[in-house]
Amino acid sequence: MRNTNLDLLLYDTLTRRKRSVGTVSFGGGSDIINYYSCGPTVYHYAHLGNMRAYLFNDILVRVLRVIDYKVNYVMNITDVGHLTDDGDDGEDKLEVGANRENRTVLEVSEMYTEAFKEDIDILNIASPDIMCKATDNIAEQLSMIKTLEKKGYTYVISSGVYFDTSKIEDYTALSGVKLEEQMDGKRVSVLDKKTASDFCLWRFNEGITSNRSMSWSSPWGNGVPGWHIECSAMGHKYCKEGISIHTGGEDHIAVHHTNERAQNIGCYGGDWGVKMWVHNAHMMMGEKKMSKSSGDIIRPSDLDELGIHPLSFRLLTLQSHYRKQMKFSIELLKVADKLYKKLRHKISTELEFYPSKLKLDLDHEDIYKERFLEPILSDLNTAKGLSFLIELSKNLDRYSKKTASIIVSRIEEIFQLDLFKIIDDNDLNLSSIPIDVLKLIDSRKVAKENGDYKEADVIRNRLSLLGYKITDTSSGQKVQKITI
RNA sequence: GGCCGGUUGGCAGAGUGGCUAUGCAGAGGACUGCAAAUCCUUUCACAUCGAUUCGAAUUCGGUACCGGCCUCCA
Numbered sequence: 001m002r003n004t005n006l007d008l009l010l011y012d013t014l015t016r017r018k019r020s021v022g023t024v025s026f027g028g029g030s031d032i033i034n035y036y037s038c039g040p041t042v043y044h045y046a047h048l049g050n051m052r053a054y055l056f057n058d059i060l061v062r063v064l065r066v067i068d069y070k071v072n073y074v075m076n077i078t079d080v081g082h083l084t085d086d087g088d089d090g091e092d093k094l095e096v097g098a099n100r101e102n103r104t105v106l107e108v109s110e111m112y113t114e115a116f117k118e119d120i121d122i123l124n125i126a127s128p129d130i131m132c133k134a135t136d137n138i139a140e141q142l143s144m145i146k147t148l149e150k151k152g153y154t155y156v157i158s159s160g161v162y163f164d165t166s167k168i169e170d171y172t173a174l175s176g177v178k179l180e181e182q183m184d185g186k187r188v189s190v191l192d193k194k195t196a197s198d199f200c201l202w203r204f205n206e207g208i209t210s211n212r213s214m215s216w217s218s219p220w221g222n223g224v225p226g227w228h229i230e231c232s233a234m235g236h237k238y239c240k241e242g243i244s245i246h247t248g249g250e251d252h253i254a255v256h257h258t259n260e261r262a263q264n265i266g267c268y269g270g271d272w273g274v275k276m277w278v279h280n281a282h283m284m285m286g287e288k289k290m291s292k293s294s295g296d297i298i299r300p301s302d303l304d305e306l307g308i309h310p311l312s313f314r315l316l317t318l319q320s321h322y323r324k325q326m327k328f329s330i331e332l333l334k335v336a337d338k339l340y341k342k343l344r345h346k347i348s349t350e351l352e353f354y355p356s357k358l359k360l361d362l363d364h365e366d367i368y369k370e371r372f373l374e375p376i377l378s379d380l381n382t383a384k385g386l387s388f389l390i391e392l393s394k395n396l397d398r399y400s401k402k403t404a405s406i407i408v409s410r411i412e413e414i415f416q417l418d419l420f421k422i423i424d425d426n427d428l429n430l431s432s433i434p435i436d437v438l439k440l441i442d443s444r445k446v447a448k449e450n451g452d453y454k455e456a457d458v459i460r461n462r463l464s465l466l467g468y469k470i471t472d473t474s475s476g477q478k479v480q481k482i483t484i
Numbered sequence: 485g486g487c488c489g490g491u492u493g494g495c496a497g498a499g500u501g502g503c504u505a506u507g508c509a510g511a512g513g514a515c516u517g518c519a520a521a522u523c524c525u526u527u528c529a530c531a532u533c534g535a536u537u538c539g540a541a542u543u544c545g546g547u548a549c550c551g552g553c554c555u556c557c558a
Contacts (some may be wrong), residue, residue, distance in 0.1 A: 047558095056558085093556080178485095251552085251557055273497095315492085320498085375498090383497065383499090383506075384506085387506040457518070473521085
């Protein structure tokens with residue numbers, strides 16, 4: 001049994017309203033949340049735009065755990081089946097990645113899976129409990145396609161086995177799109193499918209893909225699974241009772257999740273399925289979103305070089321709501337970075353870590369709940385929770401050190417900004433500084449001691465042009481390398 | 485064309501029927517040889533038209549504009 005009656009409200013894409021997660025939990029004490037999130041396709045690096053989605057998942061899972069749900073957090077790794085192009089003309093992304101880099105598909109998927117794990121780690125995103133690969137679950141996918149065939153939801157054409165979407169009554173319920181209003185055939189290639197919205201369950205080796213390196217045998221012929229079937233099959237395998245919450249980017253609503261849902265309905269007829277769909281909005285750079293196809297990407301591990309702490313990006317996402325498009329630019333990142341460093345400096349130097357489960361007195365318990373937890377529990381209003389944290393950090397004298405520390409500790413259970421860790425202030429060690437720069441620094445020290453401030457200022461300007469920032473502190477000159 | 489969402493101060497971005505969001509920037513001050521950093525104080529807002537209301541930036545309706553998705557995408 002959970003030891004709290006607090007609950008989280010989330011916006012459910014299917015019913016288009018906020019619903020309590022208590023209505024979708026499983027287990028005797030209704031305390032288990034089966035959580036399934038669409039993960040990366042490992043043919044390339046994941047970028048900051050992708051990271052917004054994983055940050056959203058991370059925050060959500062942490063909130064569920066704070067209010068005492070047992071979360072079974074499952075994320076798939078797509079290493080087969082995801083095409084570069086629309087439903088029927090594209091090549092498998094993994095094959096493309098392998099060709100591009102002159103490696104095997106396995107090497108490519110392993111390399112980018114590792115890179116993904118490193119990147120989420122940099123942003124303090126916890127690893128899911130289960131990360132399952134599509135290629136490890138081919139049997140489950142085949143078995144699901146067989147059931148769909150038995151139940152009459154499939155048909156076979158020259159390119160593969162297809163799902164007959166006309167058999168699902170409310171096929172477009174997630175997106176609300178009216179198929180007959182769609183511009184059929186304009187973007188979706190119809191080929192010899194019965195309906196443009198029909199999608200591939202099993203793709204035969206033929207045409208441009210006849211010499212792909214990945215292939216499995218099946219009752220219908222050798223080939224590879226379609227993209228959507230992996231999520232249905234693995235979701236069912238790892239979330240036996242059903243999926244409480246299924247998340248993903250909003251771009252998945254109209255196609256991927258719509259098809260996943262159709263497969264579930266066809267295969268399990270409503271006995272098993274997804275109880276709540278939650279989608280995050282995209283991050284926009286200027287006029288367009290950051291995307292791998294445009295080539296203009298920034299990874300978490302690139303941030304250091306820009307002089308920006310990676311967790312400043314985590315902070316930036318906390319400032320906006322997950323269902324709203326988030327504007328992104330280096331400038332905004334710098335603003336967040338400034339705030340981040342200030343906040344962390346303050347907390348790390350004035351408070352100390354206390355375990356979050358320590359009790360607070362009633363008044364402070366209420367303050368924590370009203371100012372922080374309640375906004376978070378109302379569809380994840382992290383921005384409001386964050387404004388409380390900032391306020392708190394500016395008014396530490398109103399709290400005892402222990403009380404403030406416990407509150408921040410509780411906030412950190414969710415925000416994970418490493419606020420208690422002293423920040424490295426980028427003070428350079430002398431050996432990394434060129435000798436002529438060192439000489440200048442030294443001569444400025446002499447000039448200052450002699451009261452020759454004019455000369456000291458001249459030297460400071462010269463150093464600044466050389467890329468070094470000099471700051472006078474009570475303990476002498478501090479040297480920092482200037483970044484962008 | 486269909487679906488979804490947005491329009492808040494210089495920028496970013498929350499929000500509630502009557503009460504300071506918050507951050508960065510700006511202004512003033514403290515500190516400093518001067519800067520930087522830090523701290524304190526502070527200016528500036530709710531697309532437009534109509535309706536409901538004692539009262540609406542907050543509810544409802546119209547208008548205008550903007551964005552996303554419908555195609556690989558988080």
